[in-house]
Amino acid sequence: MRYGDAEILSDITLDLEPGHFLAVVGPNGAGKSTLFKVALGLVKPQRGHAAIFGHHAGVAPERIGYVPQLKTFDRSFPALARDLVVSGLRRRWPARTTTRERQLAREALDLVGAAGLAQRPLARLSGGELQRAFLARAIVRRPDIILLDEPATGVDFLAEHDLYDLLEGYQAETGAAVAMITHDLAAARYHADRVAVLNRTIHGFGTPEEVLCEPCLREAYGHQHHDHGLLTF
Amino acid sequence: MAELIDALSFPFMQRALIAGILIAAMNGLLGVFVVQRRLAFLGDGLAHAAFGGMGLGAFVVFVTGLSSVNVFLLQEPLLVAVPFALLAALGIAWVRDHTGLSADTVIGVFFAVSVAAGVLFFSIIPPDIEVGIDFFDILFGSILGVRQGDLVTIAVVTALSLALLIGLWGRIAYATFDDELARADGIRTRALEYLLFAVAAVIIAVSALVVGVVLMAAYLVIPAAGARLLARSLLQMTVISVIIGVLATVVGLLLSFVIDAPSGSTIVLSQAALFMLAAALARWRYGDASRAENRAS
Numbered sequence: 443m444r445y446g447d448a449e450i451l452s453d454i455t456l457d458l459e460p461g462h463f464l465a466v467v468g469p470n471g472a473g474k475s476t477l478f479k480v481a482l483g484l485v486k487p488q489r490g491h492a493a494i495f496g497h498h499a500g501v502a503p504e505r506i507g508y509v510p511q512l513k514t515f516d517r518s519f520p521a522l523a524r525d526l527v528v529s530g531l532r533r534r535w536p537a538r539t540t541t542r543e544r545q546l547a548r549e550a551l552d553l554v555g556a557a558g559l560a561q562r563p564l565a566r567l568s569g570g571e572l573q574r575a576f577l578a579r580a581i582v583r584r585p586d587i588i589l590l591d592e593p594a595t596g597v598d599f600l601a602e603h604d605l606y607d608l609l610e611g612y613q614a615e616t617g618a619a620v621a622m623i624t625h626d627l628a629a630a631r632y633h634a635d636r637v638a639v640l641n642r643t644i645h646g647f648g649t650p651e652e653v654l655c656e657p658c659l660r661e662a663y664g665h666q667h668h669d670h671g672l673l674t675f
Numbered sequence: 676m677a678e679l680i681d682a683l684s685f686p687f688m689q690r691a692l693i694a695g696i697l698i699a700a701m702n703g704l705l706g707v708f709v710v711q712r713r714l715a716f717l718g719d720g721l722a723h724a725a726f727g728g729m730g731l732g733a734f735v736v737f738v739t740g741l742s743s744v745n746v747f748l749l750q751e752p753l754l755v756a757v758p759f760a761l762l763a764a765l766g767i768a769w770v771r772d773h774t775g776l777s778a779d780t781v782i783g784v785f786f787a788v789s790v791a792a793g794v795l796f797f798s799i800i801p802p803d804i805e806v807g808i809d810f811f812d813i814l815f816g817s818i819l820g821v822r823q824g825d826l827v828t829i830a831v832v833t834a835l836s837l838a839l840l841i842g843l844w845g846r847i848a849y850a851t852f853d854d855e856l857a858r859a860d861g862i863r864t865r866a867l868e869y870l871l872f873a874v875a876a877v878i879i880a881v882s883a884l885v886v887g888v889v890l891m892a893a894y895l896v897i898p899a900a901g902a903r904l905l906a907r908s909l910l911q912m913t914v915i916s917v918i919i920g921v922l923a924t925v926v927g928l929l930l931s932f933v934i935d936a937p938s939g940s941t942i943v944l945s946q947a948a949l950f951m952l953a954a955a956l957a958r959w960r961y962g963d964a965s966r967a968e969n970r971a972s
Contacts, residue, residue: 482858482859483858483859483861484855484858484859500861503859503860503861506859508856508859510853510855510856515853516852516853519711519851519852519909520711520903520906520907520908520909520911520912521852521907521908521909522907522908525908525909529849529852529856532845533849533860533861533862534845534846534848534849534860534862535844535845535846535848535849535851535852535909536845537844537845537848537909537910538910563907
């Protein structure tokens with residue numbers, strides 16, 4: 443994967459079993475978001491091919507639930523939280539919703555503890571509530587994997603804590619895999635059971651204990667002159 | 676009241692009313708996507724591109740010496756205005772995609788170039804040469820001068836554009852909400868956007884010939900902006916936008932007849948009155964929350 447002359451990603455294979463929680467960490471510009479975009483079929487590789495679930499990326503969008511970064515979202519869009527959730531089900535923006543769609547949206551919102559938000563305009567949701575609505579949108583289609591791009595951005599500590607609880611609860615119930623991009627090494631350590639350290643290529647992939655170690659992070663982040671407190675286990 | 680009934684008995688008023696309603700309906704529907712995509716300047720840009728196209732058409736006829744004969748091209752300025760606006764629309768999308776400039780900046784460039792070209796073409800034609808296009812009508816419209824043939828053209832364009840926009844509504848709305856999410860769900864948003872720009876070019880060029888280049892943007896933006904203040908969903912916004920556009924056209928046209936004023940002005944002022952009414956209603960119904968919701972846009 444190239445951007446101009448610079449190589450962004452190359453030679454990446456991540457093997458994630460159902461029920462596992464993967465955190466993708468790495469410095470800014472490491473290609474973390476690009477990796478997700480490739481998996482979603484939004485960005486095509488210049489050479490070789492990208493595959494997920496054994497098929498070309500982008501051919502099975504119904505198997506992936508995607509939660510984008512909240513900061514990229516236009517909150518002035520006239521829509522109810524329920525419309526957002528149904529869009530995940532229908533993969534089109536709903537003009538009107540059916541009884542069945544409303545029921546599934548209600549169940550998904552209920553699952554993320556946001557049943558009361560269905561009729562609320564998106565513009566009137568807090569960061570944490572919006573995060574839940576997007577999560578409900580991702581899970582309403584019962585995906586095999588949920589991809590979250592920096593889910594803690596724009597939400598407070600409690601909302602972030604709730605989010606991880608919800609994800610773990612959903613995983614326990616459905617056996618879905620979860621992959622999230624994060625800059626928070628502590629969150630990666632405590633909530634994920636697999637960590638990929640990325641900087642253009644994979645510098646480490648394994649359990650947090652195996653991967654979140656000083657040599658691996660030094661190699662990926664390129665820091666030579668100071669220590670990260672978080673690196674000590 | 677008798678005066679209004681009297682007004683509706685004139686065939687030119689009937690044609691104007693039908694043309695105005697059709698134009699308001701398609702612009703009301705298109706305007707929702709234009710406003711939500713923050714492309715309010717697109718109406719102005721493409722209307723002025725149509726103006727440049729008409730200037731080019733007149734110039735070509737003049738230099739080829741056809742101005743003294745009955746030239747079909749000049750009787751049907753749409754034949755030049757529509758392709759010119761279409762090229763401008765696709766050009767705007769292409770330049771934006773390949774330069775990274777914002778849409779409004781690129782529209783501004785095409786707007787200025789189209790106006791400059793149009794003025795240049797028209798200025799070369801000596802004033803005593805009859806080119807079949809009234810400069811004042813181009814700028815400010817001639818809805819009362821709509822002919823039977825124009826009505827057929829407007830009806831066909833309305834039917835086709837409504838069929839496309841309604842048929843693709845779910846996809847266009849999804850891409851308008853978030854391009855990345857729509858693409859992740861298999862929607863070809865780039866192709867869809869080029870199609871939307873092309874439909875916009877045709878709608879705007881046809882509308883501009885009736886309502887005028889200068890007032891065109893109002894038809895596209897004011898009803899949709901008013902609807903945005905009241906709506907809680909995109910479908911609501913679309914319905915309200917069409918209603919405001921159609922209502923303003925009917926009120927404005929009848930008002931122009933009663934007070935003997937230019938119809939383009941009375942229609943746009945009626946739109947503005949309905950916009951203010953919508954703002955007052957939103958303030959009364961939703962209070963400060965409506966301001967907060969719209970501030971981001």
